[in-house]
Amino acid sequence: MWNATATAAAMAGCSCSSPFSTPSLFSHPNSNSNSNSNSTGFSSLFNLPSKASSSPSSTQFHSFCLHRSHSLLRPIAAAVSVESPPLENKKLLLEVKDLTAVIAESHQKILSGVNLKFYEGEVHAIMGKNGSGKSTFSKVLVGHPDYEVTGGTVTFKGQDLLEMDPEERSLSGIFMGFQSPVEIPGVSNADFLNMAYNARQRKLGLPELGPIEFFSHVYSKLEMVNMEMDFLNRSVNEGFSGGERKRNEILQLAVLGADLAILDEIDSGLDIDALQDVAKAVNGLLTLKNSVLMITHYQRLLEYIKPAHIHIMENGRIVKSGDETLASVLEKEGYKAISSV
């Protein structure tokens, strides 16, 4: 099922019915919270004008996906890679083997045998021509219902990811930041985040946070992405500019956390300052355990968030992998320099 955790997970970068937008996660206003946050909400607590209500319905969350985990995040400087331990000490985070997938409705093949190995704490980037399958790959990882896996395996933290529904994927620590973040009219950003956070806490058997405690948690994250407090009171992504939506995705990631954050074109539509803010925030979330998979068309993002590995996708599979020099070759010579055909 695609639910709030999924939504949250998806909003944090996924797609739809479970790790991110699950209705079940939002359907317990009187659950065992230490704060009754769902019924009170940020708006009333802080006297913010109530532009958005605080009661998202399950339907509102159904078209999202999302992500997250709540690992502790250690800030580091922007444009600085986390120093990796030697390979033999690294733990395998994600292993994709011969993954094939089709569009569920039409059975059109999009992924034709993706292979990828990802260790904890690593940053990877996937580049490739328009339509090569990058977004499809990321959506398949979070369990987007538009796609059907037809072959191959995906192991995440030692578990069969393909056996999990989208919400379980989110709860297991995958977050997806979408290329086109979805609006949730009538639901304030703060209440959405608080509910998504508490939904995850509930699922993990951890204490929930009421509006006041949650405000402290979210306030420092706002600073991280250089967003004004007013954004907390606005409906999720409604009326946000393209750049504000991208910042909001990273805010969700910062609030919810993730072992693996998948960021689909997080740099698109960002001005130079916003790109630096977003990159700094993402770098601030990296630890020896937290990992990022970026999808991008541009080398400039990779100048701020340094990937250890760059992969080129073509016709639904990874045709070349290398270090950052691959991005420089692409920038100078285009995809013809590395095309497999």
Ligand SMILES: Nc1ncnc2c1ncn2[C@@H]1O[C@H](COP(=O)(O)OP(=O)(O)OP(=O)(O)O)[C@@H](O)[C@H]1O
């Ligand atoms: N739900 C869908 N319905 C129809 N076609 C789809 C669907 N999802 C993906 N496709 C098609 O699959 C191909 C790969 O799409 P995808 O979005 O994964 O490419 P991409 O590499 O992310 O492209 P871009 O760089 O332009 O974002 C495209 O031809 C796209 O039109």
